[in-house]
Amino acid sequence: MSERETMEYDVITVGAGPAGLAFAIRLKQLKPELNVCVIEKASTVGAQILSGAVIEPEPLNALLPEWGKNPPPICVPVAEDELWMLRDHENASKLPTPPQMHNHGNYIVSLGALCAWLAPQAEALGVDIFPGFAAAEPVFDDHGAVAGVRIGDMGVARDGSEKPGYTQGIDIKAKVTVLAEGCRGHLSKQLIKKFALDRDSDPQTYGIGMKELWQVPEGRVTPGKVVHTLGWPLDPKTYGGSFIYHLDDNRVAIGFVAGLDYEDPNFSPFEAFQQLKHHPKVKALLEGGQILSGGARALVEGGYQSLPKTEMPGAMLIGDAAGLLNVPKIKGTHQAIRSGMLAAEHVAEHGSSEGFDRALRESAAVAELKKVRNIRPGFHKGLWFGLFNAAWETVTGGLSPWTLKNRADWSSLHRLGQYESPKRDYVDRDLPPRDRLASVYFAATEHDEDQPVHLKVSDTNVCITQCAEEYGNPCTRFCPANVYEIVEDEAGKRLQINAANCVHCKTCDIKDPYQIIDWVTPEGGSGPSYQNL
């Protein structure tokens, strides 16, 4: 094998999301002489970004004061807020909107489109952005510090052999590596473990978010209207809710988030989302419309107490790779941009990652998380306690002398037989998509079938024996893209992994109760291709 090619940069950023791009832009603003690159596994910037998204503009104002003169393609000022409690499949009550969820002055955007809009602005400052290149693994120097990343090989067959077009991935070496991979980043996960960055924090917790962008008939949309719902189709023990954001041009973004600390092994987040769309409050908006794009992505929910140390020798974590999303606000973009800018200022001043964790913890980003730290864990005790606790924490401004604990999502799943699934009060569905395969079609996901399976299950025997018995193979239900199937043929039952369907949401890596699924990067450019999500 020939010697692996190497490129050198001062700083490499992994992931062209809001955190990574804000970092690169800010660093070049401060230190134009530094060489900065951003690598991105999606074939174009924004194609694998999925978010609500209502954003607070302040950090963007700080990063690009003139941004309003040339706004991103989808950018609708919020006009009104509503919060609904769906009591069952047909009834609903309007709730007062809690202060964190007031969105006056905020904007409804497509985060994918926003990043696609940020990328050329970064490039104009001299940042090299390389979409279609996946960081497969970290590279270390002789002292064990992170020294860059290795790009995945292209043209490897399913069995690991080299196909005719085989192209070896290069190493990108850098003085500082910035991990901006988003929630449950594949390199971040490895490095948090290697450097024991989560030694002094609670386990990170997550939710799964699914979203569809709809084109609906004329006259139904109120541009700028923001609606959130709680309650049905979730049972009170499961945390979650929906968002319905009215855009322009008769478009509506609708999404659903379920906490991955759910207990019911028979629960299917995808089905819950589809049910939600059939509540009369929602269905009236969508009926007769069509889906433009759809997908799914895990999000971090652990907040303050789950925030790992965000620096290690040679590298740092920003945005949701660190876990900065503010759950009560249901927003993370402002935190991502803020942490990206802070990291850039730190690197510009110190030239290394050292001291970044402290700087971040002293910043407004972490202060914001600390204030709301007890709200999300309050929902471990159910919806009603959670709402009561949230009201208390809000009134007291997070000054409670206690900090509620988080525990790992995979450990919350109950075993079959030890848990009685609640009566779900589900309805017959007729809105698209019919099922998960039909849904994946809207994600436009694509993986060359002849490449190694990028969902590594270390022991597939467990699936057929232990897991089937204990949990009834929850992977076949929590995956929103129907990647996992138990099939039966002459040889008996076995796990079939339809890796080509994967939308890179990372839920399996998080929720699998045995923690034997490892999501790794597929060939660069593979995966979903979202439009305006």
Place this chain on the structure above:
Amino acid sequence: MKILVGYKRVVDYNVRVQVKPDGSGVATDGVKLSANPFDDIALEEALRLREKGVAEEIVIVGIGPADLTAHLRNGLAMGANRAIHVTTDGAPQPLTAARTFLKLIEKESPDLVILGKQAIDDDANQTGQMLAALWGRPQATFASELAIADGKATVTREVDAGLETIEAELPAVVTTDLRLNEPRFIKLPDIMKAKSKPIDVIEFDSLGVDSGDHLKTTNYAPPPKRSKGEMVEDAAGLVAALKQKGLL
């Protein structure tokens, strides 16, 4: 030898194409655009000819708006020597594209022009043929094999009856079919190298090409939706249902 390669940007083959609500076209906002796959094959074939020592220079040509530059850079990163960007806000129809190529041929005097057999957006499959006619040179369309020797191109064509092998005297126009080759992956260092490769920008209007609308698009509509199926109890029910619809 110099090779001119057409390098069109289209909505990516993997995108679910959506008709705009007003029927005026296809939605391209926020939609992934990439090289026409047949054009990537054309470029790959040109690169292989250069690697064999048959060709020295490969020039890619794109016709489109200002932001086409990034797309042309990809072609340069794949290995083309330089690019020509004919700037226009409109989407040229096949005859206009062919006439534009002819103007560039007059400037560049290539020995071979390789185009995709068709672009996957309008699926017209006309530009190569029209260009050969306007240029008065041979054409070899739907190529699945190409060999160059002694001023001739030996081309295996994919035709209805199977494979047909023809010889064409150079200069000539070859259009590529799917099986000609499998395009290479772009290497990251080559993206950096491509940044310093030249892109000549020529304004469409300066070429003096007749851009009159030869074809007028009246409306776009998605294919009709399939209506819901009907479940039948048994074979007899199926027969009855088919008879009712007059299909039996």
